[in-house]
Each structure stands twice: as C-alpha cells, then as structure tokens.
Amino acid sequence: MPDNESLIELIASCKKGNLRQQELLYKQFYGYALGICIRYLGNREDALEAANDSFIKVFKSIDSFNQENDFKPWFRKILVNTSLDYKRRSMRFSEAIELTDTIPQSIHTSVIDKISAQDILDLMKSLNEMQRMVFNLYEIDGYSHKEIGSLLNIPESSSRTYLTRAKQALQQLLTTHSIYKR
Amino acid sequence: MKTSDEELKEQISAVFEDYDDGLGEQGWAELRKKYPAKETKKLPIWWLSGIAASLLLVAGLYFSNAFDKDTEKVILRAATAQKEHILPEEPKQSNQENATITELDTITAAIHSHSAKNKSVKQESAVNKIPPYIAQTTTAAAINTSSTKEINSAVSNSTIAPTTASVIAENNNSVIAASNNEAKVIANNEINNGAVVVEQPSIPKLSTEEFLKEESRLLANSTNKDTKKNGTSKTTLDVFTGTFFNYYDDNEAKLSAGIGLNANVKVTKNLILSFGAGISQNKVSFENNVPAQISSAMTSSKNNALSAPSNSFAYSATATNDLSFNGSMWSIDLPMVIKLYPTNKQDFYISTGVNSSTYLSQKYTYNYSLSNFAVQNGTAQPQQQTEHSGLKGFDFANSAIIAIGINQNIGKNILIFEPYYKPALNAMGDKNLRISSAGLNLKFNFNGNGKK
Known part of the structure; x- marks a missing residue:
C-alpha cells in the first residue's frame, strides 16, 4: 500500500485521467479490492469482475472524492456496494438454509489462527447467501443492523437473526473443521 | 481473553485485507477491456476530425490561391478594356x-x-x-x-x-x-x-x-465575357467535415464524425441542387432499452449459443440480465439536397433532401447475462457476442436531411456552418437500426465571389 502522501499524489494524477497512474492505483489496491469482493461473492471470477467494476466507478467518480478523507474507507464502500449489487442481480435472497438449533461448542483459538483464506472461503460458502452477507457486513466491515437492513432491503430484526445463525453455523463448521484437522 | 468469534473475525480481516493472488496484471487487462476502451475509441474520432480539418484547410488554401489567379485575369482583362x-x-x-x-x-x-x-x-x-x-x-x-x-x-x-x-x-x-x-x-x-x-x-x-x-x-x-466566366462557376464544390450525435429514443447519444465532398449545381438564382459523397462513422448504444428488431436478433443469437450449452446448463430465457447492444458502422453517405436562399443577399440557406448509405464495415456487440437458477444459486453467466461484416448493403433514402447553412466569406471562398438534423426514414445496416442524428457540418466552398 502506498503511504498517505504518495497516495494523494496518485489520486491527483488519476483525477487528471492519467492511465498509467490509474494502472498504478489499480495494482496497489488490487489485493485489497479482491479480498473484500471475494468475501461477499465467494469465488475469484465474480470477485474480480466486481472489483474491476468498482475500480471503474472509482476512476469515473474520483473527481468527487475529497482528498482530505481516507481513500480506503471510501473505496471499501464502493467495493461492498458493487459486490452486493452483483449478488443482488444474480441471486434471490429469499432462499435460506435453515439451521437446526445448535449448541455452540468451544473451539480452541489456536485452530482459528491456523485456518487459511481458502478454509475461510470454504466455511463461508457453507453459509447461505444472506447469512454470508450479513456476517461480512456486520462483523468484518462494521455496518450496523440498520444499515444492513437498508442495503439488503430486509428488516433490521432479520439482519440480527441472519447474523446469529451465521455465527452458529460457523461455530459448528469450525468444530467439524478442527476435529477434522486434528 | 478473546473469544473464538473475535479470533475468527480478526483472522478473516487479516487474511482478506490484502488478498493479492499475484494476478493484478491480468486483472488490469480485464478492466481495460471494459473501461479504457471508451477512451481509446474517442481518440480516432478527434484524430479524424483533426485530419479532416487539416485537409480542409490545405485544400482551401490551394483552391483559394488558384481562384485568386483566375479572378485576377478576369479583372485585368476588364480593366484593360474599360x-x-x-x-x-x-x-x-x-x-x-x-x-x-x-x-x-x-x-x-x-x-x-x-x-x-x-x-x-x-x-x-x-x-x-x-x-x-x-x-x-x-x-x-x-x-x-x-x-x-x-x-x-x-x-x-x-x-x-x-x-x-x-x-x-x-x-x-x-x-x-x-x-x-x-x-x-x-x-x-x-x-x-x-x-x-x-x-x-x-x-x-x-x-x-x-x-x-x-x-x-x-x-x-x-x-459578356464576365458573364460567361460566372456562368462557368454555376457548379461549385464543397469539402466538408462534420461531427454529430447518433441516437435512438432515450439511449445515450454517441458522438460520430464524417468527411466528404459536395457538388452544387445552380438551378435558379436562389435554388441549388447539391449532391455528393462522404464517409462517416455511425455508432449506437442501447442499454436495457433495446428495440424490438434488435431483441429478436439477440434472442436468435442467444438461442444459437444455447444450442450447445456448456456443462449442460439449462438456461432460462427469462433470466436475462444487463442486456446491452452496441453498433458501429462505417458508411459511404450519398446526400442529395435542394438548397434555397430566401434572401437576395444569399448569406444563408435552408436545405432539405435525403441521404442514402452503403456500408464499408459493420460491427455489432451484444452483452447479456444468463442465469441458471438450478446451478450456483442462479449466478449470472455473462455473455458477449460480436458480429462483423465487410462492404455490403445499400439503403436508399434511409434518412431525411433538414439543414440551415450560414455563409461566412473568407477571401474569395466561403466557410459554411451547417447545423443539421437527419431523422431516420428507413432502417440502416444488417440489424435494421433506425438511427437519427443531429450535428454540425463545417463546409468549405470553392467558389469565389460569394454566391453558390
């Protein structure tokens, strides 16, 4: 990641439509963008497309970006919204995999330390779409249930329910995972 | 002590904070297919306009010079006699x-x-x-x-x-x-x-x-000699370059450009028949508002694609998303118009006529996505198809021409600003597009002494 000063210069160049600088910005934030999109979309192909769409939005609207603010949160918002739009177009949120009530089991934290990105993606894929969205939005990206309700067009209470179930499912899956790993 | 939930959150954040798979170069190439394409497409238009303007200028100076010599002779002869x-x-x-x-x-x-x-x-x-x-x-x-x-x-x-x-x-x-x-x-x-x-x-x-x-x-x-001299200039030539917008309904208007030559034949004192030939590029873009005649072509195209679906996917025709269509045609235009000068001063004219076209090349691109609800939760499968064709087709009177020309004398010649509107009368090209356009022609008339 570039330091703040060089990032400001980079953005200023991008505002002038300099293609080389846009490429530089792209490459410097490629991993960041792909990481966010893949959490929501679950596979690299879709994530790359959403990330690229987000970059295009950035290049087109970078004039509106106030350089006194941090670039990353602004960009993160674009990435999340684009991923949600992408998902919204291609799926129906109404589907849900109902989980039976499970009793959370305690998992040793050393197991969590060792799980890789691919393990996490596999775990996430085991969640249904809505649970994955809500978990990502709330736990990782810091959105409130109210914001999530607005973004996903669901009641706030549903957001809470999806989050609880996502957590339960993950606990259950991690237990299985840790047993399997052992 | 951190709970397993917190540990998991931190681990996820750490793992995905910079998920660089080393394929940034490839990702940029993918992005360039979508985004900078628009920029690079703009360049040729402006280059074309620039080249056309330069040619116009050079030709104008050349003809202007040649005309000066001719008129000089006439003036000399008259002066000698008178x-x-x-x-x-x-x-x-x-x-x-x-x-x-x-x-x-x-x-x-x-x-x-x-x-x-x-x-x-x-x-x-x-x-x-x-x-x-x-x-x-x-x-x-x-x-x-x-x-x-x-x-x-x-x-x-x-x-x-x-x-x-x-x-x-x-x-x-x-x-x-x-x-x-x-x-x-x-x-x-x-x-x-x-x-x-x-x-x-x-x-x-x-x-x-x-x-x-x-x-x-x-x-x-x-x-009499002077009259005869004027009589020989009853036919004059225009070189023109034009920039214009193509549009269809409320779709985004696309900027295009063209150049060409016109001949003007004086019919009466205030009436001129003008015809000529030019080359122009016509572009159209339809985003989620594709006209019926194109939809049918696209459906046919999709069906072809579906005739051998990969991985035995059963696509549903109702699950089409993000339908878009782009067309680009290089055409030879053959305009024929009547120009009427309403005033004796002849400093402006009104013209009307028709334009016919034949096509040097045509390119059509379909973008759409198909969803399979049985697989991957209905994840959309983006599809793109492109059709090219070479020189073919002739559409007679595919558009009307309504224009106003404002003459500006430059030495012995005339620079004409001609805003115009070309409503579609018939369809154009292989996909039967009805494209209307509006724009501005910049014409250089090699005439001398004003009137055309």
Whole structure:
C-alpha cells in the first residue's frame, strides 16, 4: 500500500485521467479490492469482475472524492456496494438454509489462527447467501443492523437473526473443521 | 481473553485485507477491456476530425490561391478594356522647323505587370482584340513628317506591356489636337527601362462617333465575357467535415464524425441542387432499452449459443440480465439536397433532401447475462457476442436531411456552418437500426465571389 502522501499524489494524477497512474492505483489496491469482493461473492471470477467494476466507478467518480478523507474507507464502500449489487442481480435472497438449533461448542483459538483464506472461503460458502452477507457486513466491515437492513432491503430484526445463525453455523463448521484437522 | 468469534473475525480481516493472488496484471487487462476502451475509441474520432480539418484547410488554401489567379485575369482583362485615365500633358515647344515632336506623357491606368509568361500573353491577346486608335491630327506637317511620339510608360518588370494611352497633341505652331476623346493611342510596345521611342505604325483613323460605338461594343463584350466566366462557376464544390450525435429514443447519444465532398449545381438564382459523397462513422448504444428488431436478433443469437450449452446448463430465457447492444458502422453517405436562399443577399440557406448509405464495415456487440437458477444459486453467466461484416448493403433514402447553412466569406471562398438534423426514414445496416442524428457540418466552398 502506498503511504498517505504518495497516495494523494496518485489520486491527483488519476483525477487528471492519467492511465498509467490509474494502472498504478489499480495494482496497489488490487489485493485489497479482491479480498473484500471475494468475501461477499465467494469465488475469484465474480470477485474480480466486481472489483474491476468498482475500480471503474472509482476512476469515473474520483473527481468527487475529497482528498482530505481516507481513500480506503471510501473505496471499501464502493467495493461492498458493487459486490452486493452483483449478488443482488444474480441471486434471490429469499432462499435460506435453515439451521437446526445448535449448541455452540468451544473451539480452541489456536485452530482459528491456523485456518487459511481458502478454509475461510470454504466455511463461508457453507453459509447461505444472506447469512454470508450479513456476517461480512456486520462483523468484518462494521455496518450496523440498520444499515444492513437498508442495503439488503430486509428488516433490521432479520439482519440480527441472519447474523446469529451465521455465527452458529460457523461455530459448528469450525468444530467439524478442527476435529477434522486434528 | 478473546473469544473464538473475535479470533475468527480478526483472522478473516487479516487474511482478506490484502488478498493479492499475484494476478493484478491480468486483472488490469480485464478492466481495460471494459473501461479504457471508451477512451481509446474517442481518440480516432478527434484524430479524424483533426485530419479532416487539416485537409480542409490545405485544400482551401490551394483552391483559394488558384481562384485568386483566375479572378485576377478576369479583372485585368476588364480593366484593360474599360479603364482609361487621361491626364493632361505638358506641352513641349519645339525649336525644329518642319518637324513636330509630340511628347506624350502617357499614363496608363490599366498596366498590370505579371512575371508569368502565359499571363502576359493573355494580356497581350486581350489588348490586341481592341482596335487600335491613333491620335488624329489635322496638320499636314504632322502627317508629312515622320512624327515621333515619345511615350513614357510607367511599367514595372514587364517585357511586353499593353498600353492604352490617351494622347493630347498640342502644338503651338501647327499641330492641333483633334480632341481628348479622339486622340487615343494604344501602344503595344516593347518597353526598355520604362521609356521607349516608338515609331508610330500606320493605323486607320476613326471618327468620334465610330470610336464611341466601338467603345460601347468593347464594353458590352467585356461584360459578356464576365458573364460567361460566372456562368462557368454555376457548379461549385464543397469539402466538408462534420461531427454529430447518433441516437435512438432515450439511449445515450454517441458522438460520430464524417468527411466528404459536395457538388452544387445552380438551378435558379436562389435554388441549388447539391449532391455528393462522404464517409462517416455511425455508432449506437442501447442499454436495457433495446428495440424490438434488435431483441429478436439477440434472442436468435442467444438461442444459437444455447444450442450447445456448456456443462449442460439449462438456461432460462427469462433470466436475462444487463442486456446491452452496441453498433458501429462505417458508411459511404450519398446526400442529395435542394438548397434555397430566401434572401437576395444569399448569406444563408435552408436545405432539405435525403441521404442514402452503403456500408464499408459493420460491427455489432451484444452483452447479456444468463442465469441458471438450478446451478450456483442462479449466478449470472455473462455473455458477449460480436458480429462483423465487410462492404455490403445499400439503403436508399434511409434518412431525411433538414439543414440551415450560414455563409461566412473568407477571401474569395466561403466557410459554411451547417447545423443539421437527419431523422431516420428507413432502417440502416444488417440489424435494421433506425438511427437519427443531429450535428454540425463545417463546409468549405470553392467558389469565389460569394454566391453558390
């Protein structure tokens, strides 16, 4: 990641439509963008497309970006919204995999330390779409249930329910995972 | 102590904070397919416009120069025939008996010097058509003796120069000038350093009445020649370059450009028939608002794609998303219009007509996504199809032309600003697109002297 000063210069160049600088910005934030999109979309192909769409939005609207603010949160918002739009177009949120009530089991934290990105993606894929969205939005990206309700067009209470179930499912899956790993 | 939930959150954040798979270069290449394509497509249009404008300028200067020479000749010929400036001359007393020396200070207004040989020849021939007149003198002395007339001609750098001179021969003793009108001398002399002594040739004399008649005839001829000259410019040429927007309904208008040539044939004083040929690029874009005739083509295209679906996916026709269509055609346009000049001043015109087209190349791109609800939760499968075709097709009168031209004189030529509107009358190209356009033509008319 570039330091703040060089990032400001980079953005200023991008505002002038300099293609080389846009490429530089792209490459410097490629991993960041792909990481966010893949959490929501679950596979690299879709994530790359959403990330690229987000970059295009950035290049087109970078004039509106106030350089006194941090670039990353602004960009993160674009990435999340684009991923949600992408998902919204291609799926129906109404589907849900109902989980039976499970009793959370305690998992040793050393197991969590060792799980890789691919393990996490596999775990996430085991969640249904809505649970994955809500978990990502709330736990990782810091959105409130109210914001999530607005973004996903669901009641706030549903957001809470999806989050609880996502957590339960993950606990259950991690237990299985840790047993399997052992 | 952190709970397993918190540990998981932190781990997820850490793992995905910079999920660089080392394929950034490939990702950028993918992005370039979508995004910068628009930028790079814009460049040729502006380059094309720039090149067209440059060509227009160069051609304009060339024709302008050529026209200047032609008109110069006409003006010269008319001036030679018409202009005669007579200045009184200083009489000189001669001390010699039986000899009359008439010194003429001849001012020739219509002397026009040119270094070009052919021009000089033309001048000469033009002058030679004029019957020579000689100063009419009544004195026996003047006739009987070899009169010497010294003609001081103001010439510059000419080897041969026509001189139409008026001579007033004034003699205190025996030479009587007949009259200013009668005493005319036209000398076609070889000039040496601006002053030459010429032996007066034997030239038939004309009476005043005869001279006036001859003069009138000459003037009439000269007018006729000019008229004929104007008559030959009844047909003029325009070179034009235009930028315009293509649109269909409420889709995004696309900027396009073209260049071409027009011929203008004068039908009546205020009516001109104009026709020509040009090359232009027509682009259209349909985003989620694709007209029926294209939808059917796309459906057919999709069905072809579905005839051999990969991985045995069963696509649902109702799950099509993000339908878009882009078309780009390079066409030869054949406009034919009637121009009407409503005022005698002829500084603007209204024109209407039709345009026909044939196509040098056509490119159509379909973008759509198909969803399979049975697989991957209905994840959309993006699809793109492109069709190309070469030179083919001719659409007669596919659009009407309504335009207003505003003339701006530039030297002998005219620069015309012509805003226009071309509503679609018929479909264009393989996909039967009905494209209307509006734009501005910049025309350079090689005419000289204004009127087209």
